[in-house]
Amino acid sequence: MRVNFTVNGRPQEADDVWEGESLLYVLRERMGLPGSKNACEQGECGSCTVRLDGVPVCACLVAAGQAEGRDVVTVEGLADYAKQRAEHGGCGTGACGTPGGTSLQDAQQWQAKPLDSQTGEGGELSPIQQAFIDAGAVQCGFCTPGLLVAADEMLERNPSPSDADIREALSGNLCRCTGYEKIMDAVRLAAARQSETAPSQGA
Amino acid sequence: MADTRTTGIPAKVTQGAKSKGGIGESTLRPDGTLKVTGEFAYSSDMWHEDMLWGQILRSTVAHAEIVSIDTSEALATAGVHAVLTHEDLPAAKNYGMEYQDTPVLAYGKVRHHGEPVALVAADHPETARRAAAKIRIEYRELPLITDEASALAPDAILVHEDRGDHHAGHVTHPNIVHRQPIIRGNAAEAAKRADVIVTGEYTFGMQDQAFLGPESGLAVPAEDGGIDLYVATQWLHSDLKQIAPCLGLPEEKVRMTMAGVGGAFGGREDISMQILASVLALRTGKPVKMVYNRYESFFGHVHRHPAKLHYEHGATKDGKLTHMKCKIVLDGGAYMSSTPSVVGNAASLSVGPYVVDDVEIEAIGLYTNNPPCGAMRGFGAVQACFAYEAQMDKLAAKLGMDPVEFRQKNAMEQGTIMPTGQPVDSPAPVAELLRRVKARPMPPERQWESSEGADVRALPGGLSNTTHGEGVVRGVGYAVGIKNVGFSEGFDDYSTAKIRLEVINGEAVATVHTAAAEVGQGGVTIHAQIARTELGVQQVTIHPADTQVGSAGSTSAGRQTYMTGGAIKNSCSLVREKVLEIGRRKFGSYHPAWASAELLLEGGKVVTDGGEALASLVDVLEDEAVEIEEEWRHRPTQPFDLVTGQGNGHVQYAFAAHRAVVEVDTELGLVKVIELACAQDVGKAINPLSVIGQIQGGTTQGLGVAVMEEIIVDPKTAKVKNPSFTDYLIPTLLDTPTIPVDYLELADPNAPYGVRGIGEAPTLSSTPAVLAAIRNATGLELNKTPVRPEHLTGT
Numbered sequence: 001m002r003v004n005f006t007v008n009g010r011p012q013e014a015d016d017v018w019e020g021e022s023l024l025y026v027l028r029e030r031m032g033l034p035g036s037k038n039a040c041e042q043g044e045c046g047s048c049t050v051r052l053d054g055v056p057v058c059a060c061l062v063a064a065g066q067a068e069g070r071d072v073v074t075v076e077g078l079a080d081y082a083k084q085r086a087e088h089g090g091c092g093t094g095a096c097g098t099p100g101g102t103s104l105q106d107a108q109q110w111q112a113k114p115l116d117s118q119t120g121e122g123g124e125l126s127p128i129q130q131a132f133i134d135a136g137a138v139q140c141g142f143c144t145p146g147l148l149v150a151a152d153e154m155l156e157r158n159p160s161p162s163d164a165d166i167r168e169a170l171s172g173n174l175c176r177c178t179g180y181e182k183i184m185d186a187v188r189l190a191a192a193r194q195s196e197t198a199p200s201q202g203a
Numbered sequence: 204m205a206d207t208r209t210t211g212i213p214a215k216v217t218q219g220a221k222s223k224g225g226i227g228e229s230t231l232r233p234d235g236t237l238k239v240t241g242e243f244a245y246s247s248d249m250w251h252e253d254m255l256w257g258q259i260l261r262s263t264v265a266h267a268e269i270v271s272i273d274t275s276e277a278l279a280t281a282g283v284h285a286v287l288t289h290e291d292l293p294a295a296k297n298y299g300m301e302y303q304d305t306p307v308l309a310y311g312k313v314r315h316h317g318e319p320v321a322l323v324a325a326d327h328p329e330t331a332r333r334a335a336a337k338i339r340i341e342y343r344e345l346p347l348i349t350d351e352a353s354a355l356a357p358d359a360i361l362v363h364e365d366r367g368d369h370h371a372g373h374v375t376h377p378n379i380v381h382r383q384p385i386i387r388g389n390a391a392e393a394a395k396r397a398d399v400i401v402t403g404e405y406t407f408g409m410q411d412q413a414f415l416g417p418e419s420g421l422a423v424p425a426e427d428g429g430i431d432l433y434v435a436t437q438w439l440h441s442d443l444k445q446i447a448p449c450l451g452l453p454e455e456k457v458r459m460t461m462a463g464v465g466g467a468f469g470g471r472e473d474i475s476m477q478i479l480a481s482v483l484a485l486r487t488g489k490p491v492k493m494v495y496n497r498y499e500s501f502f503g504h505v506h507r508h509p510a511k512l513h514y515e516h517g518a519t520k521d522g523k524l525t526h527m528k529c530k531i532v533l534d535g536g537a538y539m540s541s542t543p544s545v546v547g548n549a550a551s552l553s554v555g556p557y558v559v560d561d562v563e564i565e566a567i568g569l570y571t572n573n574p575p576c577g578a579m580r581g582f583g584a585v586q587a588c589f590a591y592e593a594q595m596d597k598l599a600a601k602l603g604m605d606p607v608e609f610r611q612k613n614a615m616e617q618g619t620i621m622p623t624g625q626p627v628d629s630p631a632p633v634a635e636l637l638r639r640v641k642a643r644p645m646p647p648e649r650q651w652e653s654s655e656g657a658d659v660r661a662l663p664g665g666l667s668n669t670t671h672g673e674g675v676v677r678g679v680g681y682a683v684g685i686k687n688v689g690f691s692e693g694f695d696d697y698s699t700a701k702i703r704l705e706v707i708n709g710e711a712v713a714t715v716h717t718a719a720a721e722v723g724q725g726g727v728t729i730h731a732q733i734a735r736t737e738l739g740v741q742q743v744t745i746h747p748a749d750t751q752v753g754s755a756g757s758t759s760a761g762r763q764t765y766m767t768g769g770a771i772k773n774s775c776s777l778v779r780e781k782v783l784e785i786g787r788r789k790f791g792s793y794h795p796a797w798a799s800a801e802l803l804l805e806g807g808k809v810v811t812d813g814g815e816a817l818a819s820l821v822d823v824l825e826d827e828a829v830e831i832e833e834e835w836r837h838r839p840t841q842p843f844d845l846v847t848g849q850g851n852g853h854v855q856y857a858f859a860a861h862r863a864v865v866e867v868d869t870e871l872g873l874v875k876v877i878e879l880a881c882a883q884d885v886g887k888a889i890n891p892l893s894v895i896g897q898i899q900g901g902t903t904q905g906l907g908v909a910v911m912e913e914i915i916v917d918p919k920t921a922k923v924k925n926p927s928f929t930d931y932l933i934p935t936l937l938d939t940p941t942i943p944v945d946y947l948e949l950a951d952p953n954a955p956y957g958v959r960g961i962g963e964a965p966t967l968s969s970t971p972a973v974l975a976a977i978r979n980a981t982g983l984e985l986n987k988t989p990v991r992p993e994h995l996t997g998t
C-alpha cells in the first residue's frame with residue numbers, strides 16, 4: 001500500500017508498504033529518518049516516541065496506515081518544532097496546558113524549515129536538546145531521542161513540573177545507562193531556562 | 204554553562220596558558236549534538252543500497268541432537284536470497300573469546316535454548332522472518348544439565364564431550380569449566396578463636412545487560428573478496444581474531460569499523476551477529492543488515508552468571524573477623540565465554556574489602572544447558588559482594604554491633620594482603636567511604652504527606668494507589684565492595700594510541716586514533732581532554748575507532764580510562780618529544796631555554812616550566828606532521844596458582860560504598876527505594892560529570908538486581924521464560940531514587956594521572972545495600988536476588 005503523511009512539517013509518501021509495517025519502520029527504513037529508535041518493538045521502552053498530531057506515541061505500536069494524512073514530529077524535527085513554538089509565543093497558540101499537548105490545528109500548521117530537519121547540521125538545538133547535553137543526560141544516547149520528544153511535550157503542557165511530575169511523565173522511557181539522575185537534571189534545567197526566557201505574557 | 208570546546212586560543216601569549224578542556228574539567232561529549240538530533244549512526248541505523256536483511260533461526264529446545272534440517276520451503280520463498288546451515292560455513296565452525304567452543308551455527312547438537320541453527324537473507328526483514336519459520340528442524344532431545352547436582356552427578360551427560368581447552372586438565376569434572384581454590388592461613392584453626400560463627404546460603408539470579416541498542420550491524424562484501432563490517436562491540440580486535448578464521452579470510456581482509464553502540468555492560472564482549480551477517484554477505488555478494496529484536500536480544504548475548512554461594516565467617520567478641528570459608532558455584536551455561544575469568548574474580552574477591560588472614564575459598568564455573576553466561580558489569584565480584592555483605596550484617600547483629608562500625612573495624616587499607624597474597628599497594632579508603640555515606644543527612648520521613656493528603660507517587664506501589672502510608676516501614680542498609688580493574692591473571696593487557704599533531708588552517712590540531720569502543724561511557728570525551736592536556740592544543744579530532752590501528756583492548760573491566768587513557772598520554776608525550784626536537788632544530792640557537800629538559804606544550808606554545816613561551820606550535824611544525832602509534836601496558840600480573848590461589852593477579856582495586864534508604868509496604872510486599880547514596884574513590888576524576896554519570900548508572904543496575912531483574916529459566920526445560928521488557932523489568936524513572944554521589948580522588952601512583960577504574964564498583968555494593976535496607980525494614984532474612992513481593996509477604 002501507499003501511505004502519505006507529514007513528517008517534521010514536510011509531506012512524505014511511502015510506497016510498497018506492507019500492511020504489517022509500523023510507523024517506526026516506515027520512518028526508519030523507508031524515509032531515512034533513523035533518529036527514532038527501536039529497542040523493543042513492544043511499547044515497553046519509549047525509545048521510539050514521536051508525536052502523532054501532537055500526542056506522544058510509541059511509533060512501534062502505530063501501524064503505518066494509521067498515520068495516513070496525519071502529522072508526525074520526530075527527534076530530527078524537534079529543534080524546529082520548538083523554535084516555531086517559541087516564535088508563536090509561549091507554546092504556540094494556546095495549546096499549552098491542554099491535556100492532549102499541541103492541538104491538531106497547531107500541529108498541522110507547524111512547518112519545519114528546509115534542510116534542517118533532515119541533517120540537523122548547523123541548526124540550533126531546542127532547549128531540551130541543549131539541556132540534555134549540558135546536564136550530562138546522554139551516555140550511549142539510545143534512549144535520548146524518545147526521551148527528548150516526551151520531555152519536550154511534557155514541558156509544553158507543564159512548564160514548571162515538580163520532580164514527581166517529571167518522573168511520572170517520563171516513566172515510560174527506559175534508560176539503561178544514566179540511572180536517570182542526569183535526565184532529571186536536564187529536564188529541570190530546560191524548565192528553568194524556559195522560565196527565564198519566557199515572555200512575560202507567556203503561559 | 205560553559206562549553207569549553209569552542210574557546211579560542213588567545214592571540215598573544217607570553218605566559219603559557221593551560222589549554223581549556225583538559226583533564227579534570229567536565230567538558231561535554233563530542234558526540235552529544237549528534238545524539239540529541241537523532242543523527243548519530245548506531246549499528247541498527249546502518250543502511251546500504253541493495254542490502255538484504257539477515258535473520259537467525261534459533262533452537263526451540265535446550266539440549267538435543269539435530270536429526271535433520273530441511274530448508275527447501277524457506278529457500279523457495281519469494282524474496283529469499285540464501286538459507287544457510289552449518290554445512291554452508293566457509294571455514295572454522297567455532298568461535299569464542301577464551302576458547303573456541305561456540306558453534307557459529309549448531310552442528311550435531313544444540314546445547315541451549317535459543318542457539319543459532321540456520322540463517323536466512325531476504326529483501327525485507329519480515330520476509331526473512333517468515334522464511335526462517337519455514338525451516339524444519341527435527342530434534343532428538345537429550346537429558347538436561349541445569350544445576351550443580353545434575354552437572355556433577357556420576358552419570359551426568361557431558362555438555363562438551365571432547366574438551367581441548369587448557370582448563371580441562373585441572374577440573375574435577377568435565378562439566379566444570381574452571382575451578383579456582385584459594386587457601387591462605389588456616390581457617391579451621393582460626394575458627395577456634397571465633398566467639399560467633401555465621402553461615403549463609405545465598406542465591407544470585409541471572410541478570411541481563413539489557414542495553415537498549417539491540418545487537419545489529421551491516422556486513423558489506425568488498426571487491427577484494429574481503430568484508431567491511433560495521434558493528435557495535437566492546438572490543439574490535441578480539442572480534443576480528445574470532446571472525447577472520449570463521450570466514451576463512453586473513454585478518455587484513457576483515458575491516459571493522461565501530462558503529463554507534465547503544466550501551467554494552469559486558470554483553471557485547473562476545474560475538475553476536477558479526478560472523479553470521481558476514482557469512483550471508485559473502486555468500487550472497489550483497490550487503491547484509493542484521494538487527495535483533497528485543498526477544499532475540501535476550502538470546503543474543505551472554506548474561507550475568509547466576510550463582511549459589513555458601514559462606515561461613517567467624518568473629519571475636521570485640522568484632523574482629525577470624526576466618527572465612529566459602530564455596531561459590533557460578534552457572535556458566537552452555538559455552539565458555541569468559542567463565543574462567545569470572546571464576547577467578549569471584550574467588551579472588553570473595554572475601555570483600557576486609558582483612559581476613561585465614562581463608563578457604565573455592566569457586567567453580569559449570570557447563571550446563573542454561574543460557575551461556577559471561578561478562579557483565581562487576582564480573583564475578585557482584586555475586587560475592589551480595590553474599591559477604593549479608594554475612595557482615597549477620598555478624599554485626601549477632602555481636603550486637605552497629606553494621607557500619609563492624610565493617611570499619613575489619614576494613615582493609617593500603618598495605619592489606621589479599622587472600623591471594625597480593626598486597627593492596629595504593630589507597631583503599633574502605634572505612635572512609637562507609638563513614639561518608641553514613642554521615643549523610645537522612646532523607647526526610649513521610650515525604651508522601653502533603654496538604655492534599657498522601658501523594659501516592661512517593662509511596663510503595665506508586666500510582667497503583669495501594670497505600671496512603673499504612674503498613675509502610677522505613678529501612679536503612681549499608682554495603683561496600685571491592686572490584687579489580689583491568690585484565691588480570693597474567694593476561695597481556697595493552698592498548699594502542701595513534702596521535703597526530705599538525706597545523707590545519709593556522710592552528711595546531713591533534714588527531715587521536717584508537718580502536719577503543721565508545722559504548723556510552725564517554726571515552727571519546729576524555730580522549731580529547733588528555734590530548735589537550737598533553738599537547739596544549741585546543742582542537743582535537745577523534746578518529747572513528749576501527750581495526751586500522753592497533754588493539755585498544757576491551758571497553759570493560761573499568762579499564763579504558765586507565766588503559767587507552769594511558770596509551771594516549773604515552774603517545775602524546777612521544778609526540779611532544781618529537782615536536783621539541785623539531786623546535787630545537789629550528790629555534791634552539793635563539794634561546795638557551797630550548798636546551799632544558801622541562802619544556803611543555805601549553806596553550807598552543809612551547810613553554811618553559813616557568814611559563815615562558817618559546818615558540819608557537821604553528822611556527823615549530825609549519826607543514827610538518829608528527830605522528831606516533833604506540834602500545835602501552837599496565838604493570839604485569841600473575842596467574843593464580845591452581846591449588847593455593849596465590850599470585851599477584853590484579854592490576855588495581857576499586858572501592859565503592861552505598862547507603863540505601865527504602866520504604867516497604869509490609870502488607871503487600873512492595874518496596875520503594877527512597878535514596879541510594881554512593882561514595883567512591885575514583886583516583887582522579889578526568890571528567891567529573893561523566894564520573895558521576897557512571898556511578899549513578901552502575902548503582903541503578905545494582906538496584907535492578909535487588910528488586911526486579913532476573914532472567915527466569917525453567918528448571919524443567921532450561922528454556923527462558925521472560926525474554927521481553929514486559930516480563931524482564933529494568934528500573935524506570937519511577938523505580939529509581941535520587942543517587943547522591945560523593946567521590947574521593949586518592950591517586951593510584953601506578954596509574955596514569957592516578958585514575959582508578961570507576962564503572963564497575965558501584966554495581967557491586969548497590970544490591971546488598973538495598974537488600975540490607977529491606978531486611979532492616981522487615982526483619983526477614985532474604986538470601987536471594989531479586990526480592991519479590993512474595994518473599995516479603997510470605998505468600
Ligand code: FES
Pocket residue numbers: 037038039040041042043044045046047048049058059060061
Ligand atoms: S521500540 Fe517502541 S516502545 Fe520500545
Ligand code: FES
Pocket residue numbers: 137138139140141142143144174175176177178415465466723
Ligand atoms: S543513555 Fe544509554 S540508554 Fe539512556
